[in-house]
Amino acid sequence: MAGNETELMLRGYGLTTAEFYYHMPDYAHVLNSFIWQDYDIAPDHPRLFKFIDFWQKEIEGPLHSVRFTHRREIGPGHWRNVTGEIPLH
Template sequence: MSDEDFRKQLEGGGLLTAEVIYYRPDFPKLLQSFVWQTVDIAPKFPRLAQFLDHWRRDIEAVIHSINIAHANLLRPAQVRFVDEALKIEKLH
């Protein structure tokens, strides 16, 4: 996981899994599946929107449908800073 993904999780992002069902223009009856994961922020999903814009613009395949799943893995309320540390020393 990159530092950018961790920062987005602290801002309320969570793991997004998107399954894109698509077909190639030369084989419209053959549906194919592409699964993509990223950290994104619900409910607007800006990274998913950016990915789909790229798909529509640069990939020669027509999107049939998209299935998404999103889970908040880490929220700011789950992070707590402490001022104390416990040191455990190995006994011989």
């Protein structure tokens, strides 16, 4: 993924924030959390699922659950047709 943040947003990327809950390797009954953010494309979220695959293959703490949200920062502009103006004093 090349380009700065503005270019990514113009190409349809939005900020995805995910909170991973995972078990500590040495303490199976303890849940810990990890926050991850990256620019991704909804609804498929390829970067998020690539990171989840990486976690499951490379990190010892098994995942309990993942919560995520996606916000597209730049969207189509809102346009209104103004037919009149009322001046106040």
